[in-house]
Amino acid sequence: MNQRAHATTVLAKRRIFETLISPGYYVAQTIGLVLAYLLVAGFVRSIDSSGFNYALNPAYELIGRSLVGAFGLTFVEKLFSEGPFLFTLYIAFLPVLLYLAVSSVFRFGLEKKVGALELLTYGPADGTSYFLAALIKDILMTAIYLVVLLVFLLIAGIVNNLILGPSFYYSLIILFFLSITIYAYGIFASSLTDNSASAIAVFLGLLLFFIIIMMGSFTVVSGYVRNLTSVFAWIIKWISPLFYWDLALRVVEVGNWGMYFIGIALLLVLSAVVLFISHLTIKARGVRS
Secondary structure (H helix, E strand, O other): OOHHHHHHHHHHHHHHHHHHHOHHHHHHHHHHHHHHHHHHHHHHOOEEOOEEOHHHOHHHHHHHHHHHHHHOHHHHHHHOOOOOHHHHHHHHHHHHHHHHHHHHHHHHHHHHHHOHHHHHOOOOOOHHHHHHHHHHHHHHHHHHHHHHHHHHHHHHHHHOOOOOOHHHHHHHHHHHHHHHHHHHHHHHHHHHOOOHHHHHHHHHHHHHHHHHHHHHHHOOOOHHHHHHHHHHHHHHHHHOHHHHHHHHHHHHOOOOHHHHHHHHHHHHHHHHHHHHHHHHHHHHHOOOO
């Protein structure tokens, strides 16, 4: 095992241990599972003789009207066509995703600011092994939570006489790989900046930008606004993880499994490219704030 791999392994084990004994990870999980429970329970209360009617539940009425106004009725019908679990998956996963990503970005910036990262690089570790260790920790914690969430929703389905449809499982798998790319962008934001606040601002700004561009492709707009959005989306999509996520889910719906796995592979390629750029950035800028 070479020096960098050994340093990465040692640092990753330490980061995993610290996360497991920290209450923050469990608080984020609890928030996600509570949201999952509320969404499934609300969906059950919104079913009448004609099927799902979001007007029967105040929370779902707000969600439904907002989504219909932004994306159209067809999008909402498709989102809930297999029950509440697809929508619940993304909402319940968000607290843990944000916790892991933001905490890693914050810690990277903080340890760079106080000189802890510089101290580490005097030994066998370097900036690249440091951020790879954080990435390994985030990936493992994400996998654990997705398994917990899957079990929780399976039990909720059994209790409420509902089943998890195929779209749920497609989304669950690719959500894991999407999160890896998001963590890679968090590392990239940290490599560009000198402190925690600016790193988090850059990271959240990138995510918000990708989300806005993605929403523009779904939003019900017309005329030059939609054309302008399409132009921006075409330019940005190649560096946006949401583009490859959306592509994979679109093609798997028509049975094109080959393109689905290509979409996953492209997410991994994008992650590798972002991490390589982060490596070059840290190497050029150093680890001093």
